[in-house]
Amino acid sequence: ALSCPPHSHYELCGSPCQPTCHTPSVPTACPSSPCSEGCFCDPGYVLSGSDCVPRSECGCEYRGQYYQKDTEFYPSCRERCRCGSDGAVTCQEAFCSAHEECRLEDGVLGCHPTGYGRLVVSGDPHYVTFDGRTFNIPGSCTYILARVCKPAQRLANFTVLVEHEAGTHGDPVVMKRVVVSIHGYTITMERGRRWEVDSERYTLPLVTEDKKLRLGQEGNNIVLHTAAGIRILYNTATFLLITVPDVYRGRLCGLGGDYDGDPSDDFRLPSGALAGTTQEFVTSWKVPEDRACSDGCDGGTCARCDVTNEAMYGRNGSCGIIRDAEGPFRGCHSRVSPVEYFTHCVHDVCAASGDRGALCHALQAYAAACQAAGAKVRPWRTKEFCPLQCPPNSHYELCTRTCDLTCASLVGPAPCTWGCFEGCQCDEGFVFDGATCVSPERCGC
DSSP: OOOOOTTEEEEEEEOSOOOBSSSOSOOTTOOOOSOEEEEEEOTTEEEETTEEEEGGGOOEEETTEEEOTTOEEEEETTEEEEEOGGGOEEEEEOOOOTTEEEEEETTEEEEEEOSEEEEEEETTTEEEOTTSOEEEOOOOSEEEEEEESSOOTTOOOEEEEEEEEOOSTTOOOEEEEEEEEETTEEEEEETTTEEEETTBOOOSSEEOTTSOEEEEEETTEEEEEETTSOEEEEOSSSEEEEEEEGGGTTOEESTTOOOSSOGGGOOBOTTSOBOSSHHHHHHHTBOOOSSOOOOOSGGGOOOOOOHHHHHHHTSTTTGGGGTOTTSTTGGGTTTSOHHHHHHHHHHHHHHTTTOHHHHHHHHHHHHHHHHHTTOOOOOOOOSSSSOOOOOTTEEEEEEEOGGGSBHHHHHSOOOOSSOOEEEEEEOTTOEEOSSSEEOGGGOOO
């Protein structure tokens, strides 16, 4: 005999009209034939999906899909719903966490790990760790951002330092310099488009002899790719993105945390103990240096944004653009959560008393994060709103591939390694020589 699941029994000739959660009562006009052989729910039970359950345990129908009771589901990448009792569905706006993306996996739409770690520093330095914990650093010192604390065989060691500097006239603190040590090289990327490898300037794109490093300009960004799979994107102003492959999971330390998937244990001191406060954690990763630097915010308390201003800067004409479901970044929300970027934008614009420049930098940071994740960004700049000034013989493009149009690419292919980014593209008939757009015959050796 056929073995049947719980609360069901075998029938050789069962009714074609089985009661289900969807149609709990069998229609009176149900034809008695053709009958069928199979498993049928016991009396008092109805079909919920493929299970027989009491009526009180029935699930919910939502937008034509059936969900079992007490399950959470994502009907779209912007909302999370729960199927409760009596078929009631409750939904709320939700985005995935900082190290997840919304995608279909095994036919189920939901938040799934990206498969790589993302560490972000942006604006008036806001940090989002590899595991998605956020904090701000108002100090103007140099800090260890990330390094390998638990080495393993065949795992390349690396260290990333970030140097802040105090703004002028009470302006916020800004990133001044990023220093990366990996594969025996030291790469310095400085605010305002200066970069060095082992203290020497090179024309971009640069590929080292051992092919372990590739440094190039992609759109408005300096991008470093390493043989170890670590990628660093710096827009030489207010946005830094570090992505590391999964082999580094649980092996890192520094301000970026340990990348073990758990944000609650990110604030570890170099000794391995958990810090009591954010300040203690930040201070413990300071690098001793000759110059004087401050931990920022007089008396340790930083100014807060007024609630009415917060609402004003959160509107769609301002930071609200980042999370607007109909806005230019709507195609990105499933790949990169807009929540942290929106919060940081409001903080920065408020700290700058509504300054348009702070807003443009915050939007530019989210645009770069989206494009690095391969998401489509729609036009968001206009001649009046956040225009990007381009040098002679070039023009703004939302999706430019600077790396394909360089003097180096005339000699041999220097393919772009990440998708496209917004930035200044050389006009037709000109190529990028690492600093400006020139006609091909002006290229050096």
